[in-house]
Amino acid sequence: IPWLARLKFKKIKEIKYKKFDYVIYAHSFTDGQMWCGYDGFETTLEWLEYTLNIFVNTNKNILVKPHPNFYNNSIAIYAVWDKKIYNIVKEKYKKFKNIYFLQTPIHNYQLQKKLDRRKCIAITKYGSVVLESSFMNFKTICSDANFFHSKFKISNRWKNIQEYRKLLETDFKKLAYPKQHG
Secondary structure (H helix, E strand, O other): OHHHOOOOOOOOOOOOHHHOOEEEEOOOOOOOOOOOOOOOOOOHHHHHHHHHHHHOOOOOOEEEEOOHHHHOHHHOHHHHHHHHHHHHHHHHHOOOOOEEEOOOOOOHHHHHHHOOOOOOEEEOOOOOHHHHHHHOOOEEEEEOOOOOOOOOOOOEEEOOHHHHHHHHOOOHHHOOOOOOOO
């Protein structure tokens, strides 16, 4: 991806990745908020905080992965603001021991190799991470307001906040794996 060419990805930090039940992919807070349509959330910040609030008082272990552009100063002021907002969110949720925030850009493939796909669910509002996670055979939850059509059965999708909450509360075994298209 051209805008990631100058970004220096870090070696993945060694933590207990197998313990995570969910990996949440944080999106830009300043760019493209509703490019693909409305799904019940006006901003990605609203979506991220709603998602985290669902899990704060649970026994679920949550990993939050920042978008690599948060660390890409070559793409203008957006990256600076995105990183500041991400750090505010991280600070707000630091008291919850079941939520862990990654703080460097890492390749998704490297991360997903370390997660346990037999129990970890990838959550994203939209974007290519759904395709990457599908390829790695992770169960995913994403918005129906996305750049790929719902006929591609690669994710558990929501159209509104009520459907989203229901998916977040659904047991791992009842969520669908991605259908592999050939």
